[in-house]
Amino acid sequence: MFLPLTELEALGGLPGIELNQVIEMLSRYFLASLRIGAFLVSAPLFGSRSIPVQVRIVAAGVLGSVVMGLVDVPSPVSYDNLLLVSVIFTEIAVGLMSGLIMTIWFAAVVMAGEKIATSAGLGFAAQMDPESGGQTPVVSRALSMLMLMAFLGMNGHLIVLRVMLDSYLHLPIGKMPAFGAFVEGGIAAAGSMFFAAALLMLPVIIVMLLINLSAGVITRSAPQLNLFSFIFPVNMMAVFVLLYLCVDVFGHAFGELGMTALENLQNTIGAASYG
Numbered sequence: 001m002f003l004p005l006t007e008l009e010a011l012g013g014l015p016g017i018e019l020n021q022v023i024e025m026l027s028r029y030f031l032a033s034l035r036i037g038a039f040l041v042s043a044p045l046f047g048s049r050s051i052p053v054q055v056r057i058v059a060a061g062v063l064g065s066v067v068m069g070l071v072d073v074p075s076p077v078s079y080d081n082l083l084l085v086s087v088i089f090t091e092i093a094v095g096l097m098s099g100l101i102m103t104i105w106f107a108a109v110v111m112a113g114e115k116i117a118t119s120a121g122l123g124f125a126a127q128m129d130p131e132s133g134g135q136t137p138v139v140s141r142a143l144s145m146l147m148l149m150a151f152l153g154m155n156g157h158l159i160v161l162r163v164m165l166d167s168y169l170h171l172p173i174g175k176m177p178a179f180g181a182f183v184e185g186g187i188a189a190a191g192s193m194f195f196a197a198a199l200l201m202l203p204v205i206i207v208m209l210l211i212n213l214s215a216g217v218i219t220r221s222a223p224q225l226n227l228f229s230f231i232f233p234v235n236m237m238a239v240f241v242l243l244y245l246c247v248d249v250f251g252h253a254f255g256e257l258g259m260t261a262l263e264n265l266q267n268t269i270g271a272a273s274y275g
Contacts, residue, residue, distance in 0.1 A: 024075055024076075024077060027075070027076040027077070028068065028073045028074075028075055028076065029064055029065070029068060029073075030064075031073055031074075031076055031087070031088070031091070031173060032064045032065075032067040032068050032073045032173070033060050033061060033063070033064030033067070034088060034091035034092055034095065035091040035092070035094050035095040035164070035167070035168070035173075036060055036063045036064060036067065036095060036161075036164055036165070037056075037057075037060030037063075037064070037095065038091070038092045038093075038094075038095025038096045038099070039095040039096070039098050039099045039164050040056050040059055040060055040063075040095075040099075041056065041095075041096070041099065042095070042096045042098075042099030042100050042103065043098070043099035043102050043103065043160070044099075044102055044103050044106040044148075045148055045151065045152075045157060046059075046099075046157070047099060047103075063161070063165070066165065067165065067168055070165060070168060070169075071168045071169060071172065071173070073173055074173060074174050079174075087173065087174050090176065090177070091173060093179070094167070094171065094177060094182075094272075095164075097179075097182040097186065098164065098167070098182075098265060098268075098269065100186065101182070101185050101186055101189050101261075101264065101265055101268060102160065102261055102265060104186060104189040104190055104193055105189050105192070105193060105196075105257065105258075105260070105261035105264065106144075106147060106261070107193055108192075108193040108194075108196035108197040108200065108257065109140075109143045109144055109146075109147040109197075109200065109254065109257070110136070110140050110143070110144055111140075111193065111194070111197040112140075112143065112196075112197040112198075112200035112201040113137060113139045113140025113141070113142070113143040113144065114136075114137055114139075114140045115197070115201045115205070116139050116140075116143075116201050116204045116205070116239065116243075117137035117138070117139040117140060118137075119201075119204070119205055119208045119239075120139075120204070120208060120235050120236060120238070120239035121232055121235050121236060122137060122138070122139055122236065122239065139239075139243070142243075143200075143250070146247070146250060146251065146254060147254045147257070147258075150251050150254035150255050150258065151254070151255075151258045153255075154255050154258060154259070156258045156259075156262065159262055160262060160265070163262060163265055163266050163269070166266075166269075167269045167273075170269060170270060170273040171269060171272060171273045175273075177272040177273065178271065178272045178273075178274060179272070181268055181271035181272035181274075182268060182272055184268075184271075185264060185265070185267070185268030185271070188264065189261070189264060192260070192264075196257055199253075200250070200253060203242070203246065203249075204239060204242050204243070204246075207238060207239075207242055208235060208238070208239070211231070211234060211235060211238055212231070212235075215230075215231040215234075
């Protein structure tokens with residue numbers, strides 16, 4: 001037998017969740033999704049323009065629910081207005097800077113491909129890169145795809161998400177990190193980017209140098225030969241053969257580059273937690 005509405009009101013109202021609890025829970029959920037969502041925007045592979053924005057929003061929401069089950073997310077009601085704004089911007093900054101550090105490491109492959117294409121005379125073979133919004137050599141684009149395949153093959157996408165989820169344990173929400181650690185990590189990643197790019201393109205550049213030296217000797221011995229009539233096709237064929245032979249070596253090098261990037265990101269987050 002159903003009770004009248006007046007009797008239900010006397011017993012304390014209809015059962016359910018109060019509106020204040022719903023707003024508080026959604027606010028905590030929003031706060032937990034900020035850092036990981038900002039990381040998905042700026043990180044390589046996750047922040048690719050080929051991935052729809054809706055997919056990244058859903059992924060950030062799912063990972064935000066994981067964060068709520070992993071750590072105790074503070075209630076935004078416990079902060080005043082200015083402090084809450086500071087916490088929000090801090091979470092976004094941590095996620096963006098973490099993703100940018102990974103992007104800098106991955107840029108070493110793009111730089112190596114550009115230098116290889118320029119040295120081999122393949123700089124004209126460029127296409128529109130949707131990631132950068134400009135013209136990128138085909139060699140650079142191919143090496144970038146190989147880097148992503150190597151990163152996915154070693155489950156790097158899962159490892160980097162694990163690192164970001166662990167960052168909530170070392171750097172809880174509401175704690176002010178040492179932003180200087182992120183700056184130092186970005187500078188170290190930029191320096192290592194140039195070093196890694198030089199190591200990646202060094203074998204091809206050395207072969208190109210030897211070919212050009214041989215062409216110079218031949219041209220000196222037979223001045224009637226046109227240098228560009230035969231050295232240009234030789235350079236292109238040589239770089240194609242070298243890239244084909246170095247695919248296995250590049251795969252191992254890209255795997256080590258990805259692991260080094262993950263270690264650098266983990267060390268940077270650990271150093272920022274002591275701020």
